[in-house]
Amino acid sequence: MTNTSTQATDRRRPTEVSARFARSAWFRQDRFGMFIHWGPYAVPARGEWLRSQEQVSVEDYQFAVDGFGAEDYDPQAWAELAEAAGMKYAVLTAKHHDGFCLFDSALTEYGSMHNGIGRDLVREFLDAFRARGIKVGLYYSLLDWHRPDYPHYGDFIHPERENPAFADHRPDLESYRRYMHGQIKELCTNYGQMDILWFDFSYEGMGPQEWGAQELIDTVRALQPTALIDNRLEADGGGPGSIVTDAPTDYSGDFASPEQLIPVDGICAEDGSPVPWEACITINNNWGYTAGDDLWKSPEQLITKLVECVAKGGNLLLNVGPDPRGRIQPEAVERLHAIGAWLSANGESVHGAGPAGLETPEWGYYTRSGNTLYAHVLRAPIGPLALTGGLDKDSIARISLLADGRELQLCDAWVVKSYPDIPFVQFGEVGHFTYPLADPIDTVVKIELVEAPGAVQPA
Template sequence: MTATGVRVGESGRGRPAEVPARFARSSWFRRDRFGMFIHWGPYSVPARDPWLRSHERLGIEDYQFAVDGFGAEDYDPHAWAELAQAAGMKYAVLTAKHHDGFCLFDSAHTEYSSMHNGIGRDLVREFLDAFRARGIKVGLYYSLLDWHHPDYPHYGDFIHPERDNPAFADHQPDLESYRHYMHSQVKELCSNYGQLDILWFDFSYEGMGPEEWGAQELIETVRALQPTALIDNRLEADGGGPGSIVTDAPTDYSGDFASPEQLVPVEGIRAHDGTPVPWESCVTINNNWGYTAGDDLWKSPEQLITKLVECVAKGGNMLLNVGPDPRGRIQPEAIERLRAIGEWLAVNGESVYGAGPAGLDTPEWGYYTRTDTALYAHVLRAPIGPLALTGGVDKDAITRISLLGEGRELPMCDAWVVKSYPDIPFVQFGEVGHFTYPLPDPIDTVVRIEGA
């Protein structure tokens, strides 16, 4: 069962349910499947975490060393874009402003930005220009929180750095003033930088939600200025829950996609009526969003590839994060992994781009994905003997089975070893009579099945 109580594939064995018309704006997003998240800002200087001001209760003055030290001396967004393209990523989202309030763009409403801290550059504009030049769709992350703004709630807030500092016990937030500031900056991003493909807002929490953000007014502004831009669900939710996007009465600001964080949903995300909801799992490539010098817990290329496939098989996307260092350099370990993913996608991308759930039960050896033209078996674990295409594949409908990338046709097995399973199709990776062969790709061998 899904988190909303609906079993994937209930709409009919062999064909998944259609995505509702209200999500038509996200058609490209559901086709492209794989994007790059980029967390970059002054928090890369202490090299600990974008949340360090909150976790360590750092005041604005104590954080100033990070703002002063954030130099972007080696920032080359064209190199970033080349890497994203080599990784097979089709879109990218940059943190235009994170929770610390520091802006990577030229804003008329603050000097707390890359235009005034010594860099003197509009880093967002450079990012957009470089990625658009390579045909990569572009998005901007904008934090609804702001730990620098004087009118944002301080004392008693759930996560503000000064939440339990007695010196701020008498602080009186002016939410009307803050909303005006925040809405004005969103208008700048929507008006001054051309067409945006995604606006990634982050996030609602206890005491700070749609009413405090002025979410209805904000969404109307965004839709007027950027009518085709996709918006996530965090004007009313966080990474742990979907909000009204899965209900029978979604709000105007419920979003175009759900955004689970650091987790691939158990069986995808569906609305209460059982229809699919577009979603994107945002995940880190090691354990931290921003540059963290001591974090060596890098996910392997194999894990990242198979998790991307799992997302697609469950109807979702993967937004994979990198955290450049203060100079703008992406770590070699991240580069190595992204290029490895790209090499796999160069061969097997047909089973990911434009693909989605197969409407079949998940097999024990891996996953199925499906496009309009074929079914794809992602074989992650080698069988003993021929591979059983379990899960409800229609044996009689199959017209051809081949190894994706090579195009080599794979024979069906009807030998004595499978006679107990007359309704299940079995496929061999080698010649008939020799049943066990190593998988051609030990990470994920993709078998293309036509007709089924």
């Protein structure tokens, strides 16, 4: 739930909104990233919300902190996997809601430098991914269930929210803000250029005012002026907050971050202009390592959902949850390699592409890059494929299969005579014959245009 207590102030000028949009240019080109949820919650293997859902005390959670050893942590292997999957950026949880830090902080000993690991896991991640040319980001939870100055009893989601032993607990938000701002300043100062700072999240009673959002964003912009920031300093995972208004706040963020859902129509501002967005999605059903979660999304589903995001003007941030030793599950590895194999042949229809400005066809999606359309055919037609959606056949210069460059031709057989205004493309020599799709997951037809048919440029 979004806290709107300070949304009436600190409004941006239109030129600042334009600057925000320009800052996300690379993000809207790259389209596909890796999310990594990793921390002590991998030890009990029941997800990163374990402490809240089961109302586990700090003391009873200590076994997870002590058991989190990262013995097989190999960030180079993670980066190699992300690169093989066609991912262009990656975001690691530097600190999740449990308060445990994967980075070297002078403000706490509750982290990987002091629990027996003795390593700055964040620095190793950043070094490995940067070495492969992958842009990097850090997730930082605005919540902290370990800090004694953070709200406990009566809070919406704190593990001790119903524990009568904490009925007299009084939070010290000023103290907590100093700590949180100090840690974010450490991340912005000690680790080089950040491409993304991914804050999580606001909820009832804890929003921009409680976080000191304006002061925080001023600090971040001074230290990391080019870093992209998500919208959760004022929003949760279910809404865009004021980023879609005609006068967003300074802390509204550079992109919206819908969670476990792809927006029905993408995300636009009140004036109809596109808003950068990124759907963060789990590869099974949980963010953190969950041993009993065998509900893995298929490679086919993940590929087509990536395409759907791009067609609607968004990105896909796909999550993996390594085990306590730092190993990514084989099922996740298999799926990432499958996505990468498809992207190796069809990547130009995703990376650098965006909405086509055409109506969505019944057989799949269109994406567009400059003067080239990409028809993502997910369902095979009977006979030739109708390029519906408002495409003018006279604007088509050449049609081919993207994966192998094989030229296709428009159909002029008798079966299409009833639809003189719709281009039909045939997949074989005989126009009215039915042929199997070259790729049963997503056959991408590349349509090079003579001139743009009045469509908008990719968002």
